[in-house]
Amino acid sequence: AQTVTQSQPEMSVQEAETVTLSCTYDTSENNYYLFWYKQPPSRQMILVIRQEAYKQQNATENRFSVNFQKAAKSFSLKISDSQLGDTAMYFCAFSQGAQKLVFGQGTRLTINP
Amino acid sequence: KAGVTQTPRYLIKTRGQQVTLSCSPISGHRSVSWYQQTPGQGLQFLFEYFSETQRNKGNFPGRFSGRQFSNSRSEMNVSTLELGDSALYLCASSLVVLAGNEQFFGPGTRLTVL
Numbered sequence: 001a002q003t004v005t006q007s008q009p010e011m012s013v014q015e016a017e018t019v020t021l022s023c024t025y026d027t028s029e030n031n032y033y034l035f036w037y038k039q040p041p042s043r044q045m046i047l048v049i050r051q052e053a054y055k056q057q058n059a060t061e062n063r064f065s066v067n068f069q070k071a072a073k074s075f076s077l078k079i080s081d082s083q084l085g086d087t088a089m090y091f092c093a094f095s096q097g098a099q100k101l102v103f104g105q106g107t108r109l110t111i112n113p
Numbered sequence: 114k115a116g117v118t119q120t121p122r123y124l125i126k127t128r129g130q131q132v133t134l135s136c137s138p139i140s141g142h143r144s145v146s147w148y149q150q151t152p153g154q155g156l157q158f159l160f161e162y163f164s165e166t167q168r169n170k171g172n173f174p175g176r177f178s179g180r181q182f183s184n185s186r187s188e189m190n191v192s193t194l195e196l197g198d199s200a201l202y203l204c205a206s207s208l209v210v211l212a213g214n215e216q217f218f219g220p221g222t223r224l225t226v227l
Binding site for chain 2: 032033037043044045046047050052091095096097098099100101102103104105106
């Protein structure tokens, strides 16, 4: 069974700093998808960024980028120029062969003014 | 376009009762998935529906069931509630069922079992 591990339960940085959230996963498959979802306090979960495993190029969405290391089964999220609105729970997720998402335990990120 | 809506938003039940939660997907979306979110177990997949058919099911007891209607709205039912069923139940919709699809989440229904 696929598993997703987020080793940082909580992180806190100052506004405008860069922060990196870690995620590792376990699978024996070659084709799969990785996601980072953001769940702000009392608000709906939204997709931040998506990576297809067969693409070597790291995905980027504005201030958000990933470092995808397929051999190491690592998928970290970098947030540049962090903003107060980035405060949220961040979940790393995996899907393969089906739409079902397997989530990590989450990292609670706080951006301080 | 309206987002995914879930009703009710909050629910309090007692052990042994049953509960039905509802999810209306984004207009045009035909796939609905359900997830349970608890502090201890995190986010766990419950089921996935497409065109009124259950396509995938998570590792939950038979007390958890669901269905999807012809208008793509979905309901999930939990019978004989247990204290451990207290959780935030999230519904997510997407256009079709496809690995790698973006799924759009609703605000959730927070169920408390006393």
